[in-house]
Amino acid sequence: MTVPVPQYVPDFRPTHVVPRAGLAAWEAPDPALPTVPLDAFLPVRLEERAGDWGRILCSNGWGAWVDARLLVAVPDDPPAAGGPLTRTADPRPLIARAEDALGRYRRAAEELGAGRLDGEGFRLRTRGLRVGMVVDGESVWLYDAEHERWVYCDGVGLSTYAASAAPSLAGATGPGPSPSPAPTPSPTVVAAPAEEPVGPPAPVHEPTQVVLIGDPPTPGPPPTQVVERPPDEAGDD
Structure with missing residues (x-):
């Protein structure tokens, strides 16, 4: 039996390592296509991002998709002397959002306890609030509700510690599932203008109207008329 020799990538330079608990992997950015999971602390190089998904490459040339x-x-190499200093994500905005969410919950709880808010109002006031913070000396763990993840803070920077939702393709910049083809529009039909008649236009006849003069006739037999006889005929009786 021949054992395949790993094809190591020349000049392999990792950009990330697998976390302490290992990492699940997939053949494609699809939860239905799992593959061999990655060992803890394995150096990998992130080649591509598609939303929460990332395509990684190992030093032996094997690749997969991960969260x-x-x-x-x-960490990058220290900057050269005189070069610009780089900073990691500033933790203060996330700390401020956590303080604001906690304050809103505290105010709603105080109004509920004082009787100024009923149970339904309390549920409406606190709906959608999600906050989490663990402080242990200089180490702080914060819940980032916007990205549904826990981040670790050492006072100067943030790093993802755990994710509470499966990876998605939202905001993907790399290749992903092909979008549905747009419907093909119907061809434009150009209607030819009607031909104008040759010669003068035909006269337009007004509709026939019946005009009655005087009073309208009374229906029924004509009225009886008295006719006078001439004088020469009156003496014959």
């Missing part, structure tokens, strides 16, 4: 949010970034 890119869970990959641990490998």
